[in-house]
Amino acid sequence: MTCTDFLSKLTDYFDGQIGAELMVEVKHHIAECHHCHVVLDTTKQTIEVYRDNEIYEFSPELQNRIHTAIMTKCRAIAK
Template sequence: MTCTEFIAQLDDLLEERVSKTLRVDLEEHLRTCEHCVITMNTTRKTIEIYRSHELYELPNELRDRLQKAILAKCKKC
């Protein structure tokens, strides 16, 4: 398995939606590829942090200013 193939399956691996056979292949790749171990751990941690935070409601004035700034930037492209 290549790193590209591993990354393509990473979401399903983290969500435990891979077959047993594919899981064995993915775990075998992890035993020999420190880059993919770091990528997997970083992705897992990012998801955990994202899921643990509550949504923050922006004040209306700030939301309007932010939206206008984004739209202005998009029009320039």
Template sequence: MLDCRQVLSELSNYIDDGMTLEEKCAFEEHLARCRRCWVVCDTTRKTIEIVSENMPPAMPLAVSERLHARLRLLYASRGS
């Protein structure tokens, strides 16, 4: 049986789905009995979800290449 300290130290593995089935079951059994750990786990998961949803979209490759080419020209002209 896991205690709160163990649950908190393994929270990242749980959220990242990096546990064996046995470890996951023990973890979830603790969460079912411990309101504090459940709140921490739920809040952490929701925070990650919110942050992930608000990430800016990746810059298209063509735009990135043009930007880097322009910056190289700019810095090359300043160096001479």
């Protein structure tokens, strides 16, 4: 699994729509990739904050922000 793959599964992960096999791959990736681990953590915290306020919604805007953040970091490591 690459960071891009991880990213494309992130919303499914939080929606609980992810299969057991894929979950293993996701966990394997975040165990090896510090940046995705941080992103996952941050996203989780963000969602919990939204949930507390009962306005949780995985909006396209939020997805875009997460996507941009990860890709920026991944490009930074690739250098």
